Amino acid sequence: MNIYQEELLDHYENPSNYGVLSNPDVSHEEDNPLCGDKIRIDLIVEDNIIKEVRFCGHGCTISLAAASMLTEKIEGKSLEEVKKLSRDDIMDMIGIPLGPVRVKCALLALKVLKTGAYGIKGWPGEEDG
Amino acid sequence: MTQKTIHTSDFRPLDVKAIREDFPIFADTPPLAFLDSAASTQTPRPVVEAMDAYYDTYRSNIHRGIYRISEEATKQYEIARQKVAQLINAPRTSQIVFTRNTTESINLVAYSWGSMNIQQGDEIILTDLEHHSNLVPWQLLAQRTGATLRFLEITDEGLLDFTQLRDVLSEKTKLVAITHVSNVIGTINPIQSVIDAAHTAGAKVIVDAAQSVPHFHVDVQQLGCDFLAFSGHKMCGPTGVGVLYGKLELLEEMPPFLGGGSMIRSVERDVSTYADVPAKFEAGTPSIAEAIGLGAAVDYITQAGLASIHVHEQELLKYAHERLQEIEGITIYGPAPHQKAGVISFNIEGVHPHDVAGILDTHNVAIRAGHHCAQPLMKKLDVIATVRASFYLYNTYDDIDRLYEGLQKTQTLMTRRNK
Ligand SMILES: Cc1ncc(COP(=O)(O)O)c(C=O)c1O
Numbered sequence: 001m002n003i004y005q006e007e008l009l010d011h012y013e014n015p016s017n018y019g020v021l022s023n024p025d026v027s028h029e030e031d032n033p034l035c036g037d038k039i040r041i042d043l044i045v046e047d048n049i050i051k052e053v054r055f056c057g058h059g060c061t062i063s064l065a066a067a068s069m070l071t072e073k074i075e076g077k078s079l080e081e082v083k084k085l086s087r088d089d090i091m092d093m094i095g096i097p098l099g100p101v102r103v104k105c106a107l108l109a110l111k112v113l114k115t116g117a118y119g120i121k122g123w124p125g126e127e128d129g
Numbered sequence: 130m131t132q133k134t135i136h137t138s139d140f141r142p143l144d145v146k147a148i149r150e151d152f153p154i155f156a157d158t159p160p161l162a163f164l165d166s167a168a169s170t171q172t173p174r175p176v177v178e179a180m181d182a183y184y185d186t187y188r189s190n191i192h193r194g195i196y197r198i199s200e201e202a203t204k205q206y207e208i209a210r211q212k213v214a215q216l217i218n219a220p221r222t223s224q225i226v227f228t229r230n231t232t233e234s235i236n237l238v239a240y241s242w243g244s245m246n247i248q249q250g251d252e253i254i255l256t257d258l259e260h261h262s263n264l265v266p267w268q269l270l271a272q273r274t275g276a277t278l279r280f281l282e283i284t285d286e287g288l289l290d291f292t293q294l295r296d297v298l299s300e301k302t303k304l305v306a307i308t309h310v311s312n313v314i315g316t317i318n319p320i321q322s323v324i325d326a327a328h329t330a331g332a333k334v335i336v337d338a339a340q341s342v343p344h345f346h347v348d349v350q351q352l353g354c355d356f357l358a359f360s361g362h363k364m365c366g367p368t369g370v371g372v373l374y375g376k377l378e379l380l381e382e383m384p385p386f387l388g389g390g391s392m393i394r395s396v397e398r399d400v401s402t403y404a405d406v407p408a409k410f411e412a413g414t415p416s417i418a419e420a421i422g423l424g425a426a427v428d429y430i431t432q433a434g435l436a437s438i439h440v441h442e443q444e445l446l447k448y449a450h451e452r453l454q455e456i457e458g459i460t461i462y463g464p465a466p467h468q469k470a471g472v473i474s475f476n477i478e479g480v481h482p483h484d485v486a487g488i489l490d491t492h493n494v495a496i497r498a499g500h501h502c503a504q505p506l507m508k509k510l511d512v513i514a515t516v517r518a519s520f521y522l523y524n525t526y527d528d529i530d531r532l533y534e535g536l537q538k539t540q541t542l543m544t545r546r547n548k
Pocket residue numbers: 167168230231232233260262263308310311312337339340360371502
């Protein structure tokens with residue numbers, strides 16, 4: 001299967017929840033030093049539930065589509081549920097196999113989310129961080 | 130100011146069809162369009178066969194066994210050294226040190242020569258075109274010693290601003306570390322002029338020849354450089370072997386880099402005396418098969434003819450420039466084709482380099498996307514990354530047509546609704 005299939009391109013061209021929040025409870029930005037992709041995620045959290053989420057940044061199809069899909073997935077979820085999201089969840093979301101370089105693109109948004117929300121360092125699913 | 134040593138006397142057009150038959154990787158139909166030789170080249174059969182012969186018939190360690198196959202291994206390893214010496218016209222074979230790659234060669238100089246010759250207040254001149262491997266070792270040396278790094282910039286055309294050299298060179302300058310050819314935008318630097326100016330100021334020069342020795346004739350005696358480094362894997366050779374050339378008197382004065390077996394003459398509990406160059410810098414069992422493979426690679430590219438390779442790449446480059454310029458929204462970085470080597474870096478407006486590479490990959494076209502280990506240059510070009518196509522002796526016009534077609538498809542796919 002081709003990574004440039006419709007669903008990913010749709011997310012890339014018309015991302016969900018793109019933008020910034022004016023009074024976020026959490027706002028975090030990180031980049032992927034390998035390719036310079038940059039993603040920021042803003043959250044409004046009430047009673048441990050993610051009420052609102054926005055992301056912005058620049059990157060390739062995979063990193064932006066993954067961010068868009070991730071924001072759809074986490075809106076209305078509890079922080080506990082979000083904390084459990086793993087590399088495999090992102091890969092399932094993307095739905096197609098990726099090479100190791102592109103896996104980092106796909107995981108950037110999750111990394112930003114987790115670091116912002118919990119101060120968890122490192123690429124999700126990697127021991128060496 | 131661009132110097133290209135083309136020995137027109139040994140010029141004959143490359144028989145690309147015959148060359149490609151030596152590379153099994155191109156046997157598929159349609160073949161892989163491999164446009165990333167600047168990162169690492171493909172390997173022709175004779176190189177693999179030379180290494181196979183070692184493994185199958187005389188595998189053994191060198192410089193130690195008193196038996197026939199070890200003598201044979203030693204002989205073949207040293208013949209490879211001679212071939213490399215001839216390739217770059219080194220005065221003596223012993224001036225060729227086998228390392229792992231360009232990076233290790235440069236680090237060897239930074240540690241060994243650097244520790245003896247660089248002090249607080251000294252200056253090392255670099256350029257904005259350097260690969261990280263000719264930048265980070267000097268940053269580390271500067272941090273260890275308190276020396277300062279100075280940088281020559283590039284002009285808007287992507288050429289080295291040679292006029293800055295005069296202002297930057299001073300009695301504080303101890304070393305100029307410069308790439309011969311930029312691995313990102315292909316610029317061929319006027320290194321002869323740089324070497325001459327540096328020597329007049331009393332400074333030494335190390336040339337990063339990773340992208341030049343594989344592609345055109347480089348003569349260390351003519352250049353007069355003090356050190357020169359390159360990698361086997363960028364010239365049809367195997368990974369794991371690289372070369373450091375140095376002037377003999379410098380290599381002789383320098384302390385060892387790594388300590389261990391093979392680099393000693395005699396060892397006592399507290400002190401050792403060291404072997405002569407190049408053994409002094411080849412501690413431990415080296416990459417024997419790989420060095421032998423590199424020797425075969427030198428034979429391979431010299432038989433094809435370095436002048437012929439250069440002309441072939443220039444023709445491909447000119448053609449690539451023509452075709453790629455037809456693509457909507459493309460920006461090509463760096464100098465005009467006649468001022469650069471077979472490397473073309475570009476971006477397509479609104480399309481991330483990773484996506485360009487990813488889509489081309491689905492069309493069996495291999496190109497590089499990223500910062501190419503040259504982040505300061507990316508900053509200078511004001512981009513985060515570029516797409517890069519690079520050529521070698523086995524590339525064809527067809528490869529470039531396939532690149533062009535893939536880029537057209539990328540364009541349509543990625544910008545369909547942006548308009
Ligand atoms: C100009 C230049 N210098 C140095 C290097 C480093 O070579 P290696 O990774 O073989 O040490 C490269 C390879 O990418 C290069 O293009």
